[in-house]
Amino acid sequence: MYLRCTMELNNILFVMTLLLYGAASMKSQAYFNKTGELPCHFTNSQNISLDELVVFWQDQDKLVLYELYRGKENPQNVHRKYKGRTSFDKDNWTLRLHNIQIKDKGLYQCFVHHKGPKGLVPMHQMNSDLSVLANFSQPEIMVTSNRTENSGIINLTCSSIQGYPEPKEMYFLVKTENSSTKYDTVMKKSQNNVTELYNVSISLSFSVPEASNVSIFCVLQLESMKLPSLPYNIETNKVERKESEQTKERVRYHETERSDEAQCVNISKTASGDNSTTQF
Numbered sequence: 639m640y641l642r643c644t645m646e647l648n649n650i651l652f653v654m655t656l657l658l659y660g661a662a663s664m665k666s667q668a669y670f671n672k673t674g675e676l677p678c679h680f681t682n683s684q685n686i687s688l689d690e691l692v693v694f695w696q697d698q699d700k701l702v703l704y705e706l707y708r709g710k711e712n713p714q715n716v717h718r719k720y721k722g723r724t725s726f727d728k729d730n731w732t733l734r735l736h737n738i739q740i741k742d743k744g745l746y747q748c749f750v751h752h753k754g755p756k757g758l759v760p761m762h763q764m765n766s767d768l769s770v771l772a773n774f775s776q777p778e779i780m781v782t783s784n785r786t787e788n789s790g791i792i793n794l795t796c797s798s799i800q801g802y803p804e805p806k807e808m809y810f811l812v813k814t815e816n817s818s819t820k821y822d823t824v825m826k827k828s829q830n831n832v833t834e835l836y837n838v839s840i841s842l843s844f845s846v847p848e849a850s851n852v853s854i855f856c857v858l859q860l861e862s863m864k865l866p867s868l869p870y871n872i873e874t875n876k877v878e879r880k881e882s883e884q885t886k887e888r889v890r891y892h893e894t895e896r897s898d899e900a901q902c903v904n905i906s907k908t909a910s911g912d913n914s915t916t917q918f
Contacts, residue, residue: 662679662763662764662765663764663765663766663767664677664679664764664765664766664767665766665767665769666766666767666768666769667768667769667770667771668735668738668742668768668769668770668771669738669770669771669772669773670738670739670740670770670771670772670773670802670833670835671737671738671739672738673734673735673736673737673738674734674735674738674742674768674770675732675733675734675735676695676703676732676733676734676735676746676748676766676768677730677731677732677733677748677764677766678693678695678731678732678733678748678750678762678764679731679764680693680731680748680750680761680762680764682731686752687709688706688708688709688728689708689709690708690752690753690754691706691708691709691750691751691752691753691761692705692706692707692708692749692750692751692752692753692758693705693706693726693748693749693750693751694706694715694748694749695724695733695746695747695748695749696746696747696749697744697745697746697747698744698745698746701717701719701720702715702716702717702720703716703717703720703723703724703733703735703746704716704720704724704726704733706726708753711726720735723735723736723737724736731748733748738770739770739833739834740770740772740802740833740834740835741834742768742770743768743769743770744767744768745765745766745767745768746765746766746767746768747763747764747765747766748762748763748764748765748766749762749763750762750763770802771802771803772800772801772802772835773801774798774799774800774801774805774836774838774858774860774865775798775799775800775801776798776865776867776868777796777797777798777808777856777857777858777865777866777867778796778797778798778856778867778868779794779795779796779854779855779856779867779868779870780794780795780796780797781793781794781870782794782795782841790845790846790848791843791844791845791846792843792844792846792872793841793842793843793844794810794841794842794843794844794854794870795839795840795841795842796808796810796839796840796841796842796856796867797837797838797839798837798838798839798858798865799835799837799838800833800835800836800837801835801836801838801860802834802835802836803836803861804827804829804836805825805836805838805858805859805860805861806859806860806861807822807825807859808823808825808838808839808840808856808857808858808859809821809822809823809840809856809857809859810823810840810842810844810854810855810856810857811854811855811856811857811866812844812852812853812854812855813852813853813854813855814847814850814851814852814853815850815851816850821842821844823840823841823842824840825838825839825840826838826839826840838858840856846872851871851872851873852871852872853869853870853871853872854869854870854871854872855867855869855870
């Protein structure tokens with residue numbers, strides 16, 4: 639079955655810890671090219687108007703993603719890499735970061751200040767540790783050289799592309815009627831310099847067992863799940879039977895040729911015994 643990770647983008651894994659300076663910390667996940675959420679969780683128990691608040695988010699490099707100054711957005715303080723990529727949900731006090739890239743992973747901070755007669759007074763702070771995922775394609779098995787009747791060996795490759803983070807391992811799983819064998823191979827990997835996504839592949843030279851039907855799978859081991867390929871099936875008995883039939887056909891063909899030759903010899907002998915036949 640074609641398996642892919644189908645977690646909803648809005649389902650965020652929360653791990654809450656209380657830091658020494660009173661700010662809560664949260665772990666969240668987002669998917670490549672999708673939308674991530676950076677919660678602030680400000681309860682506003684005093685029901686303070688947004689006109690009296692200054693709210694902003696910044697990344698681990700202190701670059702501002704979004705600022706709400708006394709109820710109005712203030713794009714002047716937003717860094718250019720985040721312009722046009724954010725939207726603020728005032729009901730849930732959550733900032734949405736759109737078109738997530740791998741480089742967006744890291745720590746984000748939300749700050750809420752009260753703008754009073756004596757200036758800005760800190761009221762709330764929330765830290766979000768954002769991790770970014772990209773779904774690998776389903777592993778695909780390809781035959782680089784077919785099995786011939788003189789060799790029981792086939793060469794296979796398996797590849798999966800455009801995923802993140804780097805997978806733990808990739809291997810072939812060979813299943814027969816009575817056994818299941820894992821073949822560990824060296825996983826080749828490459829990473830795109832721009833997107834930072836990974837492409838991975840493995841290869842295997844496989845000796846097909848005699849008189850046994852074989853199913854070969856390629857499995858990509860990710861951090862939290864296994865992603866298998868569709869099976870590559872080898873019906874050994876059927877192949878051997880086909881090769882046997884081809885051999886029998888060749889035998890019958892040669893026997894027919896020999897029979898024709900013998901008939902020609904007999905005719906030749908008959909002709910040589912007839913004095914009326916012209917010899918050339």
